[in-house]
Amino acid sequence: MxxxxxxxxxxxxxxxxxxxxxxxxxxxxxxxxxxxxxxxxxxxxxxxxxxxxxxxxxxxxAKDPVSFINKAAVNQEQKEYICHLAVKEIKEGDTIFLDCGSTTFLMCPLIRHLSIRVVTNSLPVVNALLGSAVTVNMVGGEIDHKRQAAHGLMAAEHVYRYKADLAFLGVDGISVANGLSANSETEAEMTLAMAANARRAILLCDSSKLEKDKYFQFAALSPFHAIITDKKITPALLAMYRQAGVNIVNGESSIVL
Amino acid sequence: MxxxxxxxxxxxxxxxxxxxxxxxxxxxxxxxxxxxxxxxxxxxxxxxxxxxxxxxxxxxxAKDPVSFINKAAVNQEQKEYICHLAVKEIKEGDTIFLDCGSTTFLMCPLIRHLSIRVVTNSLPVVNALLGSAVTVNMVGGEIDHKRQAAHGLMAAEHVYRYKADLAFLGVDGISVANGLSANSETEAEMTLAMAANARRAILLCDSSKLEKDKYFQFAALSPFHAIITDKKITPALLAMYRQAGVNIVNGESSIVL
DNA sequence: TCGATTTTGATTATTTTTGAGCAAATAAAA
DNA sequence: TTTTATTTGCTCAAAAATAATCAAAATCGA
The missing domain is CATH 1.10.10.10 (Winged helix-like DNA-binding domain superfamily/Winged helix DNA-binding domain)
Structure with a gap:
């Protein structure tokens, strides 16, 4: 050897x-x-x-493997399950937006073989997709070290230049009463920009984040096409969201996107 | 047998x-x-x-999957020397452009402690500067896997939105007769965009690349403020460039930028 | 067959690579 | 924060591989 x-x-x-x-x-x-x-x-x-x-x-x-990968490890099983459901929505040839959450990051291994175009503001996502069949488009702008992603005015403008078939968006908190909430305003801006420029915007949200409000509330649920969550969601919660007219999916219900 | x-x-x-x-x-x-x-x-x-x-x-x-960093190993000593000279030009508070060459990549360890703003289209540069005192701004656009950098129309537009004090630009070839040349048109576009939006554009070019023409010639020498090269340049060549009115520096001459 | 040229093999000195032990540095844990 | 446990870089020695030199064997043309 x-x-x-x-x-x-x-x-x-x-x-x-x-x-x-x-x-x-x-x-x-x-x-x-x-x-x-x-x-x-x-x-x-x-x-x-x-x-x-x-x-x-x-x-x-390399950058901050500990904190980032650690975060990915929280509820990893649920997140992987959500990714699994999300990837089913993608067709060859699609253009998709991926934001910078840990859930969207976990989608990368599942889409490397697809001939699609991915527009993302997340450095880990870019790195995870480089060298694959995917055409990668990095959203430019000032890089936030903690989130390993581009944010700010320039980043939002970049997104507005593109139209995508699908947007997969991680959120910090969702509630029927207050809609979407995030831990930072900059993240919210990117979520809105991607949602506005995609034909279908899909929220990825493990069940632990449902009915949790974070400090910055920035959008209603109505503009989003669907929420994908995991099996741990209680039937009561599921019913409550459906009652409110939200298209929520956990892989077990018969409802398709 | x-x-x-x-x-x-x-x-x-x-x-x-x-x-x-x-x-x-x-x-x-x-x-x-x-x-x-x-x-x-x-x-x-x-x-x-x-x-x-x-x-x-x-x-x-035996070949390496990605050829980019490989290039960093070629003439590494000369390149590090050039970086050393280049960094002297930077002042605290500056905004600088860095393109995606292997030479500019080697500048990163030398500028991590500076409170400056770096705008770059190079992923390795972004990764090398993350978590440092430097504010990093990544140029968005489609990512070229081989060069690990953003290129294209969107990338050029991004650069045109910013003004920098300095641009440090690697080039594949320089000659007095034909000016700058590159191995790819996309790289040339980025070089021009950065040069156009910086108060001073400085070419980083180890001596082995002087008087070598690559396949795509894209600019004259005149718009560039200076060339930084290494000690291995022959006195004859040095004289020839100065004769042509080019501000060329190799650290030994008394001429300052 | 002879003699010259080329190719091959053996021996030795040199270089390269590898592994082990130990102090210092780094990350994780308390 | 301090403590504990790994991990690392270092030097040195052993082992493997190589280059160099020279002798033996094969090849070839006459």
């Missing part, structure tokens, strides 16, 4: 899993940890991957 | 297995290790395979 072979295997592993640990790679390559570390250092120098403590990640997943 | 037959078998083996060891091949060819090594050296020279320690791999197997 020479360096070229190891390099190939390491990069291949990262392509599949986005990240890998040193000891894990050492076992895979039938070699010692120190050799793996040397290889990783070499590949990192070329920018083919980014070192982390204990391993390496694909370039782009 | 002569060379032609061995060559055939070696290449055939590589085709099947992607890689092969010297001793393994020696056994297969019923010959000694030293002969195999001589054969491999000969075939490597023709580009039919790539040598590794202990064997050889199929060409293309």
């Amino acid at each position: 020479n360096f070229q072979m190891r390099k190939q295997l390491i990069l291949q592993t990262l392509e599949q899993k986005d990240s890998a640990g040193v000891s894990e790679l050492a076992e895979l390559l039938h070699t010692s940890a120190i050799t793996v570390r040397r290889d990783l250092a070499l590949l990192a120098e070329k920018g083919l991957l980014v070192r982390t403590h204990g391993g390496a990640v694909r370039p782009g997943f | 002569n060379f032609q037959m061995r060559k055939q078998l070696i290449l055939q083996t590589l085709e099947q297995k992607d890689s092969a060891g010297v001793s393994e091949l020696a056994e297969l060819l019923h010959t000694s290790a030293i002969t195999v090594r001589r054969d491999l050296a000969l075939l490597a020279e023709k580009g039919l395979l790539v040598r590794t320690h202990g064997g050889a791999v199929r060409p293309g197997f």
